[in-house]
Amino acid sequence: MAPDLRQDFNMMEQKKRVSMILQSPAFCEELESMIQEQFKKGKNPTGLLALQQIADFMTTNVPNVYPAAPQGGMAALNMSLGMVTPVNDLRGSDSIAYDKGEKLLRCKLAAFYRLADLFGWSQLIYNHITTRVNSEQEHFLIVPFGLLYSEVTASSLVKINLQGDVVDRGSTNLGVNQAGFTLHSAIYAARPDVKCVVHIHTPAGAAVSAMKCGLLPISPEALSLGEVAYHDYHGILVDEEEKVLIQKNLGPKSKVLILRNHGLVSVGESVEEAFYYIHNLVVACEIQVRTLASAGGPDNLVLLNPEKYKSKSRSPGSPVGEGTACRFELPLSRRACYAGKRAASLLCRFVAKAE
Template sequence: MNQHAMQSMRSLSPEEKETRENLAAFYRLCHMFGWTELIYNHITARVPGPERHFLINRFGLLYSEITASNLVKIDVDGRVVDGSDAPVNAPGFTIHSAIHIARDNAHYIVHTHTTEGVTVACSEHGLSPHNFYGAQLHGQVAYHDFEGISIDLGERERLVKSLGDSNYMILRHHGLLTCGESAAAAFFRMYQMQRACEVQVNTMKMGRELRPLDEAVLTRTVRQSQTAVAKGFDKHRGFGQDTYAALIRQLDAQGLNFRS
């Protein structure tokens, strides 16, 4: 970490420092799971406080290079507000800004272009509920039609309308998106949807129809997943909190200096 970055980190509020570390860890985990697209795509976080400021990756860095100190602070229009000259892919913030503006509970947003995610996004019927992971998301996933590369600010209103109050969205012909009140929640939701896509794509390779699950079973599975499994079977725990904490311990054990 250079001297300027060290001074900047020391001047941060404890809340922003924690947000930076959680977001940097999120980038490293996406790298670990292979949910990356070279230097493109983003994971963003709202900075705690009255300003409408957000953290995003410095354009040009790989996810494996992201640290708490090299995240860039921007405003709702993607303009850098932290006094640095860091390059930011502002058009790439279009999707994220729309949701951050509209949803007070969307503190973290992640968007991916995984092969399995894009494959399912291109399918006529979208995500199937008829596997272990898909069943957990039955009735939970929103869809947004492809309008071209998402650089048109005019798309933001339509995208927000498509998402509604869901925390899971498939951008048709494009990829996957999840959001959450915490990094843990957004990550765990992406893990659920990515795994559902992986199983669905592999099942499609068999060239046979999926064996359907009963509607009552699907309803019960969603309830179990959303209220029990994802909360570590403890109603007082945050969504995905235990899983995220375990993965951060793994990053620390590997000596990945994402906190710097």
């Protein structure tokens, strides 16, 4: 090989190794931890600013090495274009403003929005996932109205109380959707046990919500939901009087509420539990819609007896074998490594324990 060609070849190999290191999730995490440590010490602010800009550039320009989710929303599109916005963007003054518990909740909730988008549960800027910050002051976190699910970050979430007053606007100047506030505040006010509320519209979910038969007990996922509550459609949820109807129909124990001709709601004593119930509800609706289409009607279906299988169905906290793995954990942990990997994996582990 000619000397000049050998030199070019060696240079290409060196650039390849450098690119692999720069694109490594481990390198990004190490760089971020180093920046955070130096910020705490208060040293070299100019140099740290440059490092922070490098870290931000790297986390928002993720290499396209993972396939898009089969039902993914805008997040899947962004990843196919090599763009992911970090979930945990709490830095500097944003980081100081919240205690450790609220920081974790913000990351969990923002990660939940990303997961919902990856699973195809999002509908542009509509629908909401919220979590209660504390029971003493009755504050909860909600997405600012105008952000896509793929754009939600920990700092962007708005903190609001049950009266509708904004306590903390977050990092945007956007407001709160009135319909989202009405539904979620009604549930939090009536159910002190609820720490997270999820409301989504999926095509299969909307289809089942319009069926007189409701959700049929034809799958393990349907049986796992327990008692399913229903709320009739009265238009967009903005009337204060409808809060009372929502509270009455949900009742004191149900974890799942189907809004007739509208969509799906799940609640949980944690973010993870709400994820578990909405995931199984979405799957149960998909199974029902496809089964009815292929069977030719409900008369041809084999209906399970919920009472017979109640004692055998697992609750979200039931133990399972050590070999049980979350079906989403591998792809999600990879996709989330630049966008809140730890927060997303917490949700996946909960599903793994529940199935």
